Amino acid sequence: MPMLLGSKGSDVLSWRASTELLAGLKDALTRHWEQSPVHSAESLLEQFIAALDQELAFDKRLETARAALERDLEAAATAADLLLAAGRFRDAITRHFKRRRSVLALCGLCNTLHDLLVSRAVTLVQERLSASGRAGAPPCALLVAGDRGRGESTLFSRNRYYLLHDGAPRLNQFRDQLEGLFQELGLVDPERPLWHGSLREWQAQFELVPAPSVPPPQEEFLAALPPFAAPNKSTAPVRAERDWLIGLADLGYLWGSEQLASPTLEAAAAALAAERDSEWFLQYARRGISQPLGVGRFGRWRLERSGERRALLDLKRYALDPVQGTLRILALAAGSTRTGSVARLTFLLERGILDVDLAGRLLNGYQCIMQLKVLLEIRGARNGLFLNPEEFSDETETRFRAALEAVLGLQKLGYQFLIGPV
Known part of the structure; x- marks a missing residue:
């Protein structure tokens, strides 16, 4: 069976797996045909068809289980319920991976699990605010960078979340409860808190930081270069305080107002494009x-x-x-x-x-x-x-x-x- 059997779409890995599957079958049939023109080749083909039927049946069982698990996540009323449902979902993903070793399929399933957790967490917070007589969430958008931003979630990935809003003061209640629930679900940790701010505050992050007046020691920069690196041609300081910007290359839309998300993503992309030819980017790239x-x-x-x-x-x-x-x-x-x-x-x-x-x-x-x-x-x-x-x-x-x-x-x-x- 190919590594990525059952994967959907036009991904290059899907094409590669399908090509390898057909090439392997052709080689096997050719060898058996040379040894025994009829019976051996027929037997091999029957075995292949039977094995393929078993794998497709396995996929069908997974889809049935996945639908039930998604319903459980959508019906979860507490963080504990969400964690239990997520655990069962991860068990199903693990069984699939142990059988297939398909990274593409696993990432797709883990992306789905992550998004369902986030969506249900947002809904629970909104329901809590409404039940307490407080207004629901103001117009806002949730973005994610990291493994999920690249579409490469695994069973226990690490991400960074960004909550953009329109400046409404009532966001604080929504944000505090959402971050608390995210922590209960293991989506965020103290090292990567939920960033929040308006679009203007977001854009202000990308303003150039003045370079320090004293450059770092020459030998410190040279020591970071591998043996095949070019000689240092500049003493411009490395602006390490802007290294976080590279992480926004993995930024993606997750939930909320697309009208807020679109300019947010555009601002990050524009900032990255503006830095692409800078000395800072070159030095970061050398180290990276x-x-x-x-x-x-x-x-x-x-x-x-x-x-x-x-x-x-x-x-x-x-x-x-x-x-x-x-x-x-x-x-x-x-x-x-x-x-x-x-x-x-x-x-x-x-x-x-x-x-x-x-x-x-x-x-x-x-x-x-x-x-x-x-x-x-x-x-x-x-x-x-x-x-x-x-x-x-x-x-x-x-x-x-x-x-x-x-x-x-x-x-x-x-x-x-x-x-x-x-």
């Missing part, structure tokens, strides 16, 4: 695409050296962040407004920035890294994604090393694209 990978010198794993995670590999820091971050930077530099990592990869391929070979290796590599992330979440990872390479099978180690090699190729290409040959 030079993130270390999970394999160090001489092919050794880059492991934690001390603490309770000693001898473990940080998947997020040394694999997931580098591939997502480099694709984001390259897509921004090339003028793309797409948010998903695969969509960005496809854009770079279409523009001729990526060649077909590297794009194919990156697709496979990204699938491998995301699969490892989901498997860690299934095993209970909540406060970090740490792998034990000693537990890798030979196949997993080969795939993961190939994934990191593809990301390294992407980083080198990023330097050539942004800086030029070095």
Whole structure:
């Protein structure tokens, strides 16, 4: 069965999976036909059809269960009810992933679960305000950046939420209750509070921050560059206080007034476009695409050296962040407004920035890294994604090393694209 059987739409990963399925079937039939012209090939085809019927029946059962789970979420009256329904939904998603290993299907289901949770949470807050005799929510819009903003939600993703309003004073009651409910549901944490403000306050964030009068030490900037980086040609300071702006490249509309959401998204996109050719963006890009990978010198794993995670590999820091971050930077530099990592990869391929070979290796590599992330979440990872390479099978180690090699190729290409040959 293909990795992404049952996925819908015209995504490049769906095309790839379908092509691999048909190519594999053709090769198998050819081999059996050469050995036994009739009986062997017929038997293989019957087995394939039976297996396909089983997989389609599995998909049908999932759709039935999904419809029932969505009804449970929509009927939930408390945060506890929502958490129980969400837990059952995640169990169904987990069963599907264990059988299919489909990252595309899992992200689609997790996106649906996330949006249903948010929608029901908003409705519950509105119902509480109305029941207490207070006015409901004023015109506002909720936006999200992070995993959901890229359309890459997994079982336990991290996001940042932005609540835009029209300046109405009664927003405070709605905002406070919504943020409290989001915290109960595990959607936000103290490190990433719910941002709120008017459209004017939102636009004011993008005004240029004066550069400090004293630049950082030269050697500090040089130390951040990888061996193949170009020599430093400027002493302009790195405006680290604007690095958060890059995260808005993953911003997307979630709920509420589209009249408020549209100019909000446009303001963020305009700010990113204005910075694209700046010295700050170039310096950020250099640092962003030079993130270390999970394999160090001489092919050794880059492991934690001390603490309770000693001898473990940080998947997020040394694999997931580098591939997502480099694709984001390259897509921004090339003028793309797409948010998903695969969509960005496809854009770079279409523009001729990526060649077909590297794009194919990156697709496979990204699938491998995301699969490892989901498997860690299934095993209970909540406060970090740490792998034990000693537990890798030979196949997993080969795939993961190939994934990191593809990301390294992407980083080198990023330097050539942004800086030029070095």
